[in-house]
Amino acid sequence: MLKHRFTRALSLSPERLHFAAHSHHLWPDVSYEAQGLAWDDANRHADRKWDLIFGEVIPAAQGHVARLLGLPDANSIVFAPNTHDLLLRIVSAVEKPTVRILTTDAEFHSFRRQSQRWEETGAAELTTVPIEPFDSFEARFLAEAQKGGHDLIFVSQVFFRTGTLAGNLEPLAALSRPEGPWVVIDGYHGFMATPTDLSGIHDRVFYLAGGYKYAMAGEGACFLHAPDGYGPRPVVTGWFAEFGDLEGPAGGVGYRTDGGRFWGATFDVSALYRFNAVQDMLAAEGIAIADMAEHSRRLQQQFQSAIQASDKGLLAAARWLNPVVGEQARARFLALKHPEAATIRDRLLEAHIVTDVRDDVIRFGFGPYQDEADVERLIAACLSV
Known part of the structure; x- marks a missing residue:
């Protein structure tokens, strides 16, 4: 098509x-042109490049993600080179010596490896639910979540190895509270692969995804949707989180009050040029x-x-x-x-x-x-x- x-x-x-x-995923022709535009803009604007990035490029990308996911506020979205960076910031915001995590045996390697290493050091306590048999997974996972005692509930929207789906996420979202547990959805194989509407649960779930696959933008265009009030002060934090409407202790580290509290630091933004170009292409094609x-x-x-x-x-x-x-x-x-x-x-x-x-x-x-x-x-x- x-x-x-x-x-x-x-x-x-x-x-x-x-x-x-x-x-x-192969890259469409418009991404090649967008890569060149990123180079041109970086050299044309030089020291004032970030005014353009934060004034136009990032807001455009945030707007596209918000539209695709049914989010009411694009400022709930931040970008990073990979979802692992964003995962570290989420978990750091729990601020407990040992984070109790409910998850599955089918998560992607970046989470699986990191969570297992945390468990080795005592930084995490894992409860792992097998995804097989598939027919009963949704009920079994929800039942485990309803037992309580978790700080974080982490599950894929679409499991990367099997292509099976986690099912209805609303009952999980209903368990989510600012004080815990937090529900984190790995949406990498769901975002732009299948229509995804978070409008009914946006205020209770974190959502991670990126542009490497179905968004056709290549590496580097990963993002996080962060619900208001969840994790106001991530311990792992970058200097981008200093810009905006800040709050925090006098003389201490201030954080943005929107999703920007999860911003990291300087990264290659050419991926966002490619992401925006692909979205504009789809709009032009009416697809x-x-x-x-x-x-x-x-x-x-x-x-x-x-x-x-x-x-x-x-x-x-x-x-x-x-x-x-x-x-x-x-x-x-x-x-x-x-x-x-x-x-x-x-x-x-x-x-x-x-x-x-x-x-x-x-x-x-x-x-x-x-x-x-x-x-x-x-x-x-x-x-x-």
Whole structure:
């Protein structure tokens, strides 16, 4: 549906089929132009660059995120080079010797690794709920959360390995309080992958995501939505948080009173130029998240129907972790479990088809730079592997 907007990226490797849009999403042509504009602005404005960044570039990016998530106030949003930086600031704001965290066994490595290391040092106490069996996860996780005794509840909107969803987040949000627990949603595989409306829970949840995948902006455009009154004084703090309406003890460290209290320090803002350019492109094309999600669903269904109807190839014996069923919200990738997942990935790569593997799960990502002909080529390759 947007293949004509990816001519530069596709021409750089014309023989390749990139079915890893959920991993390193290709960049549209407008992002190349935006990267050049960031360079021009930095040198044109030099010492006054940050007036432009905070006066125009950041507000535009905040406005786009707020619109896409149904947030009433764009000032609840701050940006960082990666979500790990933002995670550190959230947890530092708890200000307890040991932070009690409820989470799952399927979180992305940045949280999994950091939380386990905190637990090793006594800085965190983890309660981990398995996501399998999938059918009962939502009820089991909520029941554990309702037991209380947690400072932080951390869960992915869409799990990165399996493509399964956490489900209805409103009951979790209902447990959230400024004094704790805080609910933190990792939305990286949900943001711009499936329509996401936080309007009903924006005042009770943190939301982390970024532009590396479905927002098509590449690395460096990660963001945090922070609800008012939650974590007013993060211990891990940068000098950007000094600018604005401040409050704090006399002679002490002041913090902004909006989401800006979670700002860090100087970072490469070219990613925000790319993010804004992509959003402007989508507006010009009249394409919404729902349109891209439906395009991806159709391509996934095309692939799934052909593979499941055949007994050829290794994938005939694969377990489908998140098959297309009905019209409910879903991930923009299909996850198939197979003991030879890595072998399948390698053989497809020999045919210039890019997928990716997480342990014994091979993932096929479907995006706006693919069409039905691309999927047919993928199907043919898979049936011969």
